[in-house]
Amino acid sequence: MSIKTNYFIHPYIPNSVPEVKEQMLKEIGAKNIDELYQDIPNSLRLKKKMNLPEALVSEMELKQHVEKILNKNISINEYISFLGGGCAAHYVPSICDEINGRSEFLTAYAGEPYEDHGRFQALFEYQSLMAELIDVDVVNVPTFDWAQAASTSCRMAQRITKRNKILISKFISPERMMVIKNYCHPVLEIETVEHNNETGLIDLRDLKSKLNSDVAGFYFENPSYFGVIEEHGKKISSLLKNNKSLMLVGCDPISLGILETPSNYGADITCGDIQSLGLHMFYGGATGGFIGTSDNVEFVKEYPSRLFGISKTNVEDEWGFGDVLYDERTSFGNREGGKEFVGTASALWGITSAVYLSLMGPKGMYEVGQTILQKSHYAINEIGKIKNLYSPKFNASNFKEFVVDFNNTGKKVSSINNLLQKKKIYGGKDLSKDFPELGQSALFCITEQHTKSDIDNLVDNLKKILS
């Protein structure tokens, strides 16, 4: 065998071939590789061998090893899942994976618009398609996730208004809330705004009472974390306008084929996540944060992200691309004066969402919204018929997600979920820890992928468990 301890020629390391090493050392004028590390003081050199598992250099063994571990996971292909809250199992058109699996896109990085024209075009198209969907003029190359997009929206609001306080709706995702808090601390002060306990809608009086000249903006989500559709966007907008504060709205873009866009009820900054637009869930590993605004220069220059612009070249009818306001805005172009920072984020997912939106078109987005609406309302209804359950808990319109109130059942959501799991169902997300004020409640999510029989199955099992 040719793998011996002192003779390790690895398929990933061509020049591990000893004869080649020799030739190269000769060119360099060094006796051995160790000599190349001469600047690293001996005291800093690692003397021992790193204690790592034995290498699985055979690809087959590697595959078998990893798959054996992965088989301990139970995917939601195997169970029926009603989990959502910002990440959900939407249908991923096969072409989305075809494109993001293309070696060219998968392994490109930071080339120039001259060699990576396709990457620039695809991301420009992503920006443009998202801009249509959320009905704004400017959208960024996607950042990490919705939480980051919301955090940056707050920081943009601060820089635009030069005020240091952000109001945030209480009914946003608890994960996002934690990210925003860390990201804004200690530069921005954060205060939460209450919701009506009956309807789940924003408590306008509370909002009003908290508006003052420190307030840079108010961030809320629509639909809210609880799937409730906020219908007073325009009222909120005029409250904010009167206070010269910005309206920042987070939203799930898969709702926007059918739901009014935040920009059309007054949002100054719209943000959210593209996970629902053609990305698998990947245990929460496939997310991308979008930020959209008008083309107001005061806004554009506050984006930290890359913004790809279209242009012409010196050849007739040829498109070119490049970075807009790169030197002024970005930390790449302006280390000390750049806005926040820019770096590797979620480009491949942005391209994927561009494919998704191109395939769906306006009709597809309308239809998928309608299907989700119908299926989720069917679930709301059917669960609502079960004795002692209140569904939806909040008396308002819902999209995709809704809260079911289990307080009257005398049972804990956690134990109900355990029982459901035995029936190969992941029930709704238990809200009792993050929102203790709701007692025993759970957040259910329905997408276009659920079938009627999935929902009936849930309802049947809930009935059995609660009877």
Next chain:
Amino acid sequence: MSIKTNYFIHPYIPNSVPEVKEQMLKEIGAKNIDELYQDIPNSLRLKKKMNLPEALVSEMELKQHVEKILNKNISINEYISFLGGGCAAHYVPSICDEINGRSEFLTAYAGEPYEDHGRFQALFEYQSLMAELIDVDVVNVPTFDWAQAASTSCRMAQRITKRNKILISKFISPERMMVIKNYCHPVLEIETVEHNNETGLIDLRDLKSKLNSDVAGFYFENPSYFGVIEEHGKKISSLLKNNKSLMLVGCDPISLGILETPSNYGADITCGDIQSLGLHMFYGGATGGFIGTSDNVEFVKEYPSRLFGISKTNVEDEWGFGDVLYDERTSFGNREGGKEFVGTASALWGITSAVYLSLMGPKGMYEVGQTILQKSHYAINEIGKIKNLYSPKFNASNFKEFVVDFNNTGKKVSSINNLLQKKKIYGGKDLSKDFPELGQSALFCITEQHTKSDIDNLVDNLKKILS
């Protein structure tokens, strides 16, 4: 919804958009599409709607529908399988699937060497790599499968020798035997040659007795269908040479990193299947037949397949490709005088095997051969230790496959296999129908993918069943 019965705009049919149809009809000068069928007599027109299931135009529904059916299959990822006999689960390097999944290769067909340079080069490389592996000078663009390659080898032998009889070893795959028989009938006469019942080797006396001036060639396989390594190749060759008959040898190319090649013990035509070289099994759906010979013109002009040749272009240091002897040999170039026929076959799998051989190199081919040898001999040994089992049945060297004799157990292979299946094991192929002379015997196959614990598992279960 936009899908209505009379308004069917399908994602696969762009011009199903009514406005576009109108424009095009106008250009054509036709009132409607029906008018375009004017040459089809009314009596031949289908009056009814075809009775097919309702269309699943939603990709998600289509996927769910098909996967539901496929879930009725139990793959050999789920069970441990010892099935072989010409198709086996070898490890498929990930890059093989990456390349055969590339849209460019997947959807190319019959372009010129000018636009499809890559296709020509990849298949030329396939030919060249296979030529090294089987140690010959000429290899074809792959035909359908080993059975076809063997059939064509017989027909080539006939045309080369102008004789009309082929001798065939009795211990070849029964499937291949049927294909050869049909393909040669009625043009060629076929007679089988016996094997020694002890060793499984070819009965040289029987062979000798059947050689006469009608015999175009003798076809045998090495290793045989029963995994037995024929060691008298040279003797067979001289018998044939004396009779001016050709030696045609079928082989499993994964053996050839370690086993001597047929050409080196006298094969005039070498053939076999590339399934073991980087192809998944696909229920027997991924096969490719190779045929290899010397560069003797008398042989080359008898190939029916495409043979890609390398060339130069009018630009310095540029490779070009094209078809060798196309107009003379092929039915494409010579309808009435072409050899057999040519058409769509297994090109994508040929490209895949080229990737496989490029990755493996000589060392990889040696190592995989060695691993198979070791693992299969381990299995032979361990099974042989079980009471009342004879393993291997034939007292000779084996590679990858071997016959286990169950005659002494008083049980039928079919019922033993049923019991194994309950333990999630697919046992060896039951030979009792195709080779009644072997009584209750089974053909086991071991590849590099089997682990020791897979084999031990089989042995344990056999012991239990037979105790």
Next chain:
Amino acid sequence: MNNIKSKLRKFHQAKWDEQIIFELNTPNERGIYPPKAEKEITKIVGNGISKLPRNMIRKKKPELPEVSQMRVLKHFLRLSQHTLGADFNIDIGQGTCTIKYNPKINELISRNPKVTELHPYQDENSVQGALEIIFKLDLFLREISGLDHFTFQPPSGSAAILTMASIVQKYFEVKGEEQIRDEVITTIFSHPSDYSAAAVKGYKVKMVYNNPQTGLPDMESFKKLISNKTAAIFITNPEDTGIFNPEIKLITDLAHKNGAICCYDQANANGILGITRAKEAGFDMCFFNLHKTFSTPHGCGGPATGALGVVKKLYNYLPIPNIEYNGKKYILNNKIKHTIGKVRAYPTVFPVVLKAYAWIMSLGSEGLKEVANIAVLNNNYLLSKITKIKGASAPYAKGKRRIEQVRYSWEKLHLDTGVTTEDVTLRMADFGFHLWSSHHPFIVKQPFTIEPTEAYSKDELDEYINALSYISKEAYSNPDIVKLAPHNSVVHKIDHSWFDDPTKWSITWRLYKKKHLKK
């Protein structure tokens, strides 16, 4: 017409100037490691090699190149970009090939381990899903053709023709007429395999030429050739000209009257799905190329399947196993009375069958008919446009409609300018297009064959037409630019002398080294 969607592209094909894989050899580099046997196994059986007869140990290692993994990957990725797949171009210029959209969802479905990891010897019970799909596709095709049983064993259209010839032969053997009936009739505009695959079975094949006016097979010749020696007719309709033969039923009647079997080459049935069928046209057998009409990808030339249908009376001759449903489960039926045996080792090319199944399921009855309608609409649209291009014409059947394709001619262009079809073909490569001439012999002078299928939009058709017109203009104004093409392709004019000269041809790298490097 030159709107943005149908503009003439400033195209250049990817050109990596890539070496031959053998040129990348670096001794001792490794592309991959196969697994080793476990130590415990080695302890027991040793190195394995000792198990081999001495003379059967390979003496000279194969001279495969040694290349590290990323370089192998890069090599084949680059070659892929050198290949003009249908997913990339407006692939209407490979007439007769029925290049259409191969849905990605079907690829995805077929890469499921429940497809890839099935062994053909598995017990029926463990492959019920696979058998169900095969059987249901049989049912679908019965409906589409009107015939009674399908087999998916033939791995290509040509193999289906061979299978038909085998069935014909067996049929007459059973009847005891095999000695008398040793002729087969086909037509010159049918696929060459209709000739050659029948000839493989020992038949004397007679060819009917076309009527120079109508382009259709000449009825008088037919009548002369057909007799009680005729075992079968093998005929395509529409033929490569795209003209539907309205006399097809007269032909099959005539054949039947003479006791022959009628075999229909419907490899390409794209223009007539749901419109007209083998049954009504009087055929006893027909086959469809799943890799054409039914949208499975061509894969550079396979894998493929020729789905072969027969009328009831020929059921008993089908290859075994036949996939059937016994009321409870799907079975592999090996008990077919006069079976011809097998034409392929394993039951079917399953991934191809699966993709065809999925394709039909996504379209349904109406969708299939729409496929035909639009294929025909697109074709007649092209006919109208292309015949307006200077130098181009559509021989035969003037003023008539065509079905799914047309064999055109550049004869006038050639006479006027000296530019040949081959020149135009190579120039089309400069715009990212295929253009195919035709099967030999070139009955139509300077032929080219175009088949748009249903898969391309009007804008794309216009783009293709734009390129043809542009090149026609070039031919008249600056023929050299056409004759010296390609200019923007991965490769330039190839030296053809290396292909027919035994002292030069190099079918493998080792032959190249022997013949050209040693000097």
Next chain:
Amino acid sequence: MNNIKSKLRKFHQAKWDEQIIFELNTPNERGIYPPKAEKEITKIVGNGISKLPRNMIRKKKPELPEVSQMRVLKHFLRLSQHTLGADFNIDIGQGTCTIKYNPKINELISRNPKVTELHPYQDENSVQGALEIIFKLDLFLREISGLDHFTFQPPSGSAAILTMASIVQKYFEVKGEEQIRDEVITTIFSHPSDYSAAAVKGYKVKMVYNNPQTGLPDMESFKKLISNKTAAIFITNPEDTGIFNPEIKLITDLAHKNGAICCYDQANANGILGITRAKEAGFDMCFFNLHKTFSTPHGCGGPATGALGVVKKLYNYLPIPNIEYNGKKYILNNKIKHTIGKVRAYPTVFPVVLKAYAWIMSLGSEGLKEVANIAVLNNNYLLSKITKIKGASAPYAKGKRRIEQVRYSWEKLHLDTGVTTEDVTLRMADFGFHLWSSHHPFIVKQPFTIEPTEAYSKDELDEYINALSYISKEAYSNPDIVKLAPHNSVVHKIDHSWFDDPTKWSITWRLYKKKHLKK
């Protein structure tokens, strides 16, 4: 040198002259249909729209293009060919980016439904496989860095820097020193995010410039800047120059003496795996970019992960949840005393973690060290070759070895010929290569940065060098050909005036239409 394996290629990038997706709009074409609700559901809940508040129904449909499926596919496939991924080129010219081989097996593994179809809210018990992989990668990185705990929450290197700054801040808040310690120190050759991500947390960031001789951060400046106001230092080593700072331990000691936290930017640790570690260099935290050193693909700029390690005393500040093993099973620990909270909504970018895990498993301890050894060998080989190219130089530390990359300069070339780094960059595109200048500010004049990693063979390095030498020769003999480049790329000189002028910039198609088409 110009052997066949390192030849200067006659390259041309694929050029499809492809439109913008909006230009492909054909009203009523469809790309895909989402599923409809079952009829029974519609019967019960109606069309769904009626459930919406009137004013929340979207009034104006989004102006997304309507394009059939194959055309969408073709569009993005063409764009992919317009992109020069690392799988295609010899990608050593994107210095600092650690472009290496991203094994295809890892892609395959990560597309398993047991990976793609996991929801982040799933019960711990149902994701034990995922958690095991995350935790084991933690164990591996502990060994590689010497630090005590890793979190994989930061979705990039910059996010890891932000996280380090957050931990520093929290640490001093708990100590009650947050008001005093409001400064952070970094160096000019560290990554810009070491400055800017720290600044996001409100820190005043001080920058140490390099010593013009050694290229290393100037020790005297350091000493001046550091004080009891310093919360932390953020430093890369080797910096972008590839010079290892032998004084690194002096710096961390100094920082510790002043009560500051030492944060190590090891985004790129490719040259020192198994050679030297954060622990021995005295760091309290470090991070690795899994998408660099650990081989996960860059994906045009993400997804990514900055794996962040801390010493024991900082465990209590880690983001939640932390993935741990309680002796029986893997858990998501949310109970971390002084946790900073979260820096990303979900626990980690799982596919990235998985690929990094698989990569390490395929190499083991020896393999990782070989990665470093060969990366350094390759780099010094290039250094030797490139400094022989006319017009090129490697500023600083003359005669010394470098670790994994070098920041070179074309200053002389520029002075001699007027050709700039940007010109060379664009000319390199003509041979299928990237060449990157450097992060701003351009301290090194006419900079270019090359990092070969372990992934490229000597032949490939030679090919790249050949192209550089060739262009240098062109610059001296025929500079215009360089200045007018690219010639063989998909696109030509771009009009930059559209990028900084608010009346022209068009960040979206709709802005383009408003600003440029209306006129």
